[in-house]
Amino acid sequence: MCGIIGIISQTNVSERLLDGLKRLEYRGYDSAGIATLFDGHSIDRRRAEGKLENLIALVGRNPLEGTIGIGHTRWATHGHVTENNAHPMANTIVSVVHNGIIENFATLKEALQAKGCVFTSDTDTEVVMHLVSEAIKEGFSPLAAVQHTLTIVKGAFALAFIFSDHPDLLIAARKGSPLVLGITENELFVGSDAIALAPWVRTVCYLEEGDIAALTVKDGKSNVIILNESGATVQRPFRQTNITTDSISKGDYTHYMLKEIFEQPQTISDTVQSLISLEDTSFHAPLLAIPTTFDHIRIIACGTSFYAGYVAKYWFEKWAHIRTEVEIASEFRYRSPVFDGKTLNIFISQSGETIDTLSALLLVKSKNEPTIAIVNVPESSIAREADLVIQTMVGPEIGVASTKAFTAQLAILATLCLKFAKDKQTIAPDEWKHYFESLIHIPSVISELLRNDDVYQQLATHIYHVQHALYLGRGLNFPIALEGALKLKEISYIHAEGYPAGELKHGPIALIDHTMPVIVLAPDDEWFDKTLSNIQEILVRGAKVIVFTSKEGADKIAKQTKGIPCLGVVILPKTNSFTTPLLYTVPLQLLAYYTAYAKGTDVDQPRNLAKSVTVE
Numbered sequence: 001m002c003g004i005i006g007i008i009s010q011t012n013v014s015e016r017l018l019d020g021l022k023r024l025e026y027r028g029y030d031s032a033g034i035a036t037l038f039d040g041h042s043i044d045r046r047r048a049e050g051k052l053e054n055l056i057a058l059v060g061r062n063p064l065e066g067t068i069g070i071g072h073t074r075w076a077t078h079g080h081v082t083e084n085n086a087h088p089m090a091n092t093i094v095s096v097v098h099n100g101i102i103e104n105f106a107t108l109k110e111a112l113q114a115k116g117c118v119f120t121s122d123t124d125t126e127v128v129m130h131l132v133s134e135a136i137k138e139g140f141s142p143l144a145a146v147q148h149t150l151t152i153v154k155g156a157f158a159l160a161f162i163f164s165d166h167p168d169l170l171i172a173a174r175k176g177s178p179l180v181l182g183i184t185e186n187e188l189f190v191g192s193d194a195i196a197l198a199p200w201v202r203t204v205c206y207l208e209e210g211d212i213a214a215l216t217v218k219d220g221k222s223n224v225i226i227l228n229e230s231g232a233t234v235q236r237p238f239r240q241t242n243i244t245t246d247s248i249s250k251g252d253y254t255h256y257m258l259k260e261i262f263e264q265p266q267t268i269s270d271t272v273q274s275l276i277s278l279e280d281t282s283f284h285a286p287l288l289a290i291p292t293t294f295d296h297i298r299i300i301a302c303g304t305s306f307y308a309g310y311v312a313k314y315w316f317e318k319w320a321h322i323r324t325e326v327e328i329a330s331e332f333r334y335r336s337p338v339f340d341g342k343t344l345n346i347f348i349s350q351s352g353e354t355i356d357t358l359s360a361l362l363l364v365k366s367k368n369e370p371t372i373a374i375v376n377v378p379e380s381s382i383a384r385e386a387d388l389v390i391q392t393m394v395g396p397e398i399g400v401a402s403t404k405a406f407t408a409q410l411a412i413l414a415t416l417c418l419k420f421a422k423d424k425q426t427i428a429p430d431e432w433k434h435y436f437e438s439l440i441h442i443p444s445v446i447s448e449l450l451r452n453d454d455v456y457q458q459l460a461t462h463i464y465h466v467q468h469a470l471y472l473g474r475g476l477n478f479p480i481a482l483e484g485a486l487k488l489k490e491i492s493y494i495h496a497e498g499y500p501a502g503e504l505k506h507g508p509i510a511l512i513d514h515t516m517p518v519i520v521l522a523p524d525d526e527w528f529d530k531t532l533s534n535i536q537e538i539l540v541r542g543a544k545v546i547v548f549t550s551k552e553g554a555d556k557i558a559k560q561t562k563g564i565p566c567l568g569v570v571i572l573p574k575t576n577s578f579t580t581p582l583l584y585t586v587p588l589q590l591l592a593y594y595t596a597y598a599k600g601t602d603v604d605q606p607r608n609l610a611k612s613v614t615v616e
């Protein structure tokens with residue numbers, strides 16, 4: 001949510017601010033703005049509602065000068081999506097951009113208004129602007145004013161400030177939301193992530209919780225001072241980033257999402273091979289550091305990551321005989337869960353910044369239970385807090401709808417299942433080897449599937465205009481049905497629900513008529529015959545049925561549903577039931593993608609969605 005960029009240079013920065021914002025678009029936003037110091041003294045800004053194009057056009061018509069500036073993409077929390085509520089907030093003393101929420105803003109606003117401050121927006125951010133400028137008016141230096149303000153505001157946030165009459169000073173602060181500094185000899189940058197800074201820097205420095213950084217460029221020399229929460233000067237490690245503009249380019253694909261779907265054979269393979277040796281099946285660190293003394297497992301996550309956890313429940317219980325609970329983070333943290341000290345807790349998050357998952361992790365830590373994070377961003381807050389981190393090796397995921405991160409999460413959880421099963425000897429060595437080989441082989445099976453993606457384009461022409469769709473699956477593929485429905489909802493705005501096929505008669509069958517597409521996952525596994533009965537039940541009620549199955553499954557379906565054809569029976573390569581969730585995910589991603597494409601929605605940046613959900 002919200003993206004921050006800041007630059008101090010010796011040349012005009014407005015174009016690069018806009019360029020940086022372009023790379024932050026994927027985070028989700030509904031308005032944008034930039035501010036610079038005009039003539040090195042006065043703050044000037046441009047803001048626009050809607051897509052970045054509007055801001056770019058505005059700056060084109062009315063350019064902004066200045067060698068220091070900040071920029072922002074806003075995902076509205078307090079106040080409607082209007083130009084007035086867009087950041088940067090600015091008065092004649094300071095300009096600020098903000099990601100996160102100031103929780104005590106209402107009380108602070110009242111007090112500031114009583115003092116005579118005039119508010120021009122409905123945002124919580126404006127409180128920060130007034131607190132800082134009031135402190136400066138009282139004689140505080142800009143740095144002291146920011147420090148003072150941060151002792152007053154409560155909440156989780158990232159902030160960047162510029163100050164009138166200080167053409168060489170940019171201040172950034174982190175508490176709860178990530179900020180990274182980009183460092184060169186004669187220019188300095190701040191961004192919500194390293195992707196924003198990719199073309200300009202190789203050396204980056206991640207701020208820690210409570211840090212305030214004063215960035216200056218004087219006489220062509222850059223300097224960074226970082227103060228920790230108690231005000232002491234600290235050194236934070238500088239590291240080299242491998243995020244380049246190439247690694248975040250769309251290549252020849254129409255959308256990032258399609259590119260990321262097609263990257264999956266590689267990303268699954270990279271992820272599995274980061275954890276297990278293909279030669280001797282030995283496990284690599286960090287799997288070796290996982291505690292062995294626990295009675296059961298609790299998996300906590302949100303959205304798509306939750307569905308990855310849900311598949312793992314089936315894996316861990318069936319093959320490793322470990323009782324496993326799966327929890328939606330926003331529910332878990334607000335009920336009164338029971339902690340027995342014998343639970344291994346696994347947190348799954350692509351971004352590593354999801355506020356509910358992070359808060360649930362902090363809660364579990366406070367109860368002294370062991371924690372593992374499965375994340376795609378190793379510098380993220382969740383990664384920093386967990387006892388042990390396992391990284392999905394997929395590179396940046398830019399499409400808001402998660403695809404390659406999900407299958408990499410599944411790959412990690414499947415590998416973990418193999419590890420637990422080996423440690424506990426819950427399956428015979430031959431069976432173990434069979435599952436291990438099928439996991440190693442699954443990337444090439446997915447590559448084979450991806451060679452026939454025109455079938456999904458065809459199917460999409462039949463469903464892109466519908467209002468609703470049902471997804472059915474059983475066993476390991478029930479969570480995949482949930483994930484398929486979420487993908488369709490997110491990017492095509494078609495209302496879709498995932499159900500266990502066995503639940504059909506307990507309610508959802510009432511929805512079935514000739515307008516309802518029903519997408520059924522029916523691998524030829526131990527649940528196939530039961531799912532086939534469900535297919536017959538919905539076919540006779542006139543639904544448009546699309547079935548994903550194997551060759552054997554398709555033959556059985558053809559035999560038993562004579563005379564009532566399905567809209568489509570898509571034959572997927574054969575695999576065993578252990579790896580079906582990885583395989584059956586991909587057609588649902590493609591179906592959602594081509595449906596959204598046919599409908600003409602904004603596939604990579606669907607309305608209202610944010611890539612990392614950093615506020616509740």
Ligand code: M6R
Nearest residue numbers: 303304305349350351354401402
């Ligand atoms: O970054 P996280 O994995 O913690 O994000 C959790 C959800 O917000 C995320 O999976 C969301 O459901 C995606 N938009 C799914 O495509």
